[in-house]
Amino acid sequence: MDCIRLEYDVDGENFSSAGNASESVKRTLKQMGVSAASVRRVAIAMYEGEINMVIHAHGGRAEAEIYPDRIDIYLKDSGPGIADIDLAMKAGYSTATENIRSLGFGAGMGLPNMKKYSDEMRIDSTVGVGTTVFLRINF
Amino acid sequence: MTIRDVVKLLNAEILCGAEHLDTEIHTACGSDMMSDVLAYVKDQSVLLTGLLNPQVVRTAEMMDMLCIVFVRGKRPEQPVIELAREKGIVLLTTEKRLFVACGILYTNGLGG
Ligand SMILES: Nc1ncnc2c1ncn2[C@@H]1O[C@H](COP(=O)(O)OP(=O)(O)OP(=O)(O)O)[C@@H](O)[C@H]1O
Ligand SMILES: [Mg+2]
Numbered sequence: 001m002d003c004i005r006l007e008y009d010v011d012g013e014n015f016s017s018a019g020n021a022s023e024s025v026k027r028t029l030k031q032m033g034v035s036a037a038s039v040r041r042v043a044i045a046m047y048e049g050e051i052n053m054v055i056h057a058h059g060g061r062a063e064a065e066i067y068p069d070r071i072d073i074y075l076k077d078s079g080p081g082i083a084d085i086d087l088a089m090k091a092g093y094s095t096a097t098e099n100i101r102s103l104g105f106g107a108g109m110g111l112p113n114m115k116k117y118s119d120e121m122r123i124d125s126t127v128g129v130g131t132t133v134f135l136r137i138n139f
Numbered sequence: 140m141t142i143r144d145v146v147k148l149l150n151a152e153i154l155c156g157a158e159h160l161d162t163e164i165h166t167a168c169g170s171d172m173m174s175d176v177l178a179y180v181k182d183q184s185v186l187l188t189g190l191l192n193p194q195v196v197r198t199a200e201m202m203d204m205l206c207i208v209f210v211r212g213k214r215p216e217q218p219v220i221e222l223a224r225e226k227g228i229v230l231l232t233t234e235k236r237l238f239v240a241c242g243i244l245y246t247n248g249l250g251g
Contacts, residue, residue, distance in 0.1 A: 016218070019197035026201070036203070043201040044177055051194070104190045104198075107174035 004028070004066040010050055010075075012059025015103065021062040022047040025073075028066065038139040042071055045117040048110040049075040049133050055100050056080070057131060070119075073135040081127035088123075089115065140164060140248060142206050142229050145185065148243050149233040151208065155220050156229030162205055166250040169241040173198040185249070187240050191215040196222045196230075205229060210237045 008021035057079020096106025120136035143160040167185035
């Protein structure tokens with residue numbers, strides 16, 4: 001089926017620009033007339049994932065495929081990987097440093113929040129190789 | 140109330156978005172943790188915070204919030220103000236502390 005593909009480099013060295021990809025996707029969905037509630041679910045889930053790529057994995061690539069009835073999002077990084085995915089998914093679990101906390105992140109709420117706002121979520125991760133998070137959100 | 144009422148009640152200075160002061164608002168939240176705002180906030184349209192980095196504006200944007208109030212007299216750097224201007228988000232700064240600013244708005248009818 002035809003879809004709109006969007007791809008972004010997520011700069012891991014620039015905390016200020018984190019969120020650019022999610023914002024662009026949000027804007028695109030809004031222009032396409034997707035409901036405000038769906039747009040917000042996508043924006044929050046993708047933004048949490050994008051922030052994670054920047055604060056935990058030195059950045060990476062974000063890809064979005066927009067279909068008439070849903071969006072599929074792939075967040076790919078070559079960061080340290082996640083050793084215990086079940087543990088990482090627990091609300092409140094975070095390895096964030098004090099520095100990250102002082103920026104307002106690191107409560108260990110991101111992954112559970114992504115789960116909450118997506119219809120499907122998969123994490124493929126290998127320690128020392130990287131992490132890919134897949135998110136599907138039905139409109 | 141409107142954002143103009145928030146300006147009056149908190150004796151706030153407008154950093155950007157003066158053209159949106161008549162926008163109606165019904166609920167607000169106060170937090171220095173953007174993680175918590177993203178995880179717990181529902182339809183609140185005003186964010187009160189002591190944090191100044193650009194992710195505060197981005198978090199507000201993702202949540203479709205309309206106004207950010209910086210407390211304790213803090214003001215963000217110009218690029219953060221520009222980012223908010225681009226998104227059509229009103230930025231205010233007040234000398235009041237977070238607890239006091241939230242209390243004033245709550246007492247005057249703004250919900251949580
Ligand atoms: N892309 C990633 N690469 C490596 N580790 C990750 C990645 N994403 C998440 N993690 C690990 O999983 C933990 C939990 O992630 P989660 O997003 O739930 O919380 P957080 O990012 O620490 O805090 P918050 O999202 O509340 O700001 C992180 O602290 C980190 O250890
Ligand atoms: Mg996170």
